[in-house]
Amino acid sequence: SLAACIGTGNIAGVAIAVSTGGAGAVFWMILSALVAMSVKYAETHLAVSYRRKNANGYYGGAPYYICDSFKNKRVGLVFGSAFAILCVINSLSTGNLVQVNSIIPVFYGNNLLWGLALAVLVILVVCGGQGRIEAVCSLVIPALTILYVILSLFIVFSNLGGLCVAICDIFEGAFSFKSAVCGACGFGISSALRYG
Numbered sequence: 001s002l003a004a005c006i007g008t009g010n011i012a013g014v015a016i017a018v019s020t021g022g023a024g025a026v027f028w029m030i031l032s033a034l035v036a037m038s039v040k041y042a043e044t045h046l047a048v049s050y051r052r053k054n055a056n057g058y059y060g061g062a063p064y065y066i067c068d069s070f071k072n073k074r075v076g077l078v079f080g081s082a083f084a085i086l087c088v089i090n091s092l093s094t095g096n097l098v099q100v101n102s103i104i105p106v107f108y109g110n111n112l113l114w115g116l117a118l119a120v121l122v123i124l125v126v127c128g129g130q131g132r133i134e135a136v137c138s139l140v141i142p143a144l145t146i147l148y149v150i151l152s153l154f155i156v157f158s159n160l161g162g163l164c165v166a167i168c169d170i171f172e173g174a175f176s177f178k179s180a181v182c183g184a185c186g187f188g189i190s191s192a193l194r195y196g
Contacts, residue, residue, distance in 0.1 A: 012103070023166065024173025063087075 017025040045063065050068045051060030055100030067073075100118060107114045125136050156163065 022173045022176075023169035024171075024176055026170045026175035 014026070014029065018030055021028075021190050046069075047061050047064040048086075050065035051058045052064065063084040064079040066083055067076040070076030070079065100115060103118065104111050125132055128135075159166075
């Protein structure tokens with residue numbers, strides 16, 4: 001989840017918004033993100049409020065709080081189950097396809113071989129069960145997050161001379177219809193890549 005938030009969703013969403021709507025689209029993406037933070041807070045609050053506990057610890061999430069929030073338990077079960085099924089479909093299709101499509105072009109050579117190599121790595125991790133997935137993610141994701149932040153800061157500080165111009169371009173272009181629409185679409189694409 002953290003990898004999707006930091007990686008492909010932000011990179012692809014921002015790139016699409018800026019390439020189609022110009023620098024002003026960034027303003028609308030920032031505004032959309034500020035509004036979305038309250039939605040994310042509500043989702044997290046509900047997940048914690050409705051979490052369950054067993055011998056292995058806590059578990060829960062959206063399917064559980066959707067299920068528990070309806071007075072009619074049958075309706076809650078239908079909606080919670082539908083959400084869980086759609087999440088599985090998304091993770092096996094859109095989520096993976098976008099991630100792989102972002103990774104493979106970086107490498108030179110036969111895309112099929114790189115795709116197979118990536119599939120083998122994923123299988124090795126996933127076949128180890130929840131414990132191996134947690135172990136790999138707890139090592140890889142923090143390292144990639146730190147690398148992402150360092151590279152982002154490097155790009156900003158390498159271009160400090162153009163920072164004021166970029167900020168001016170963002171605010172000058174922000175109030176055109178095209179920038180607003182493209183910024184909202186870019187945020188939507190970013191969210192779609194992240195959540196399906």
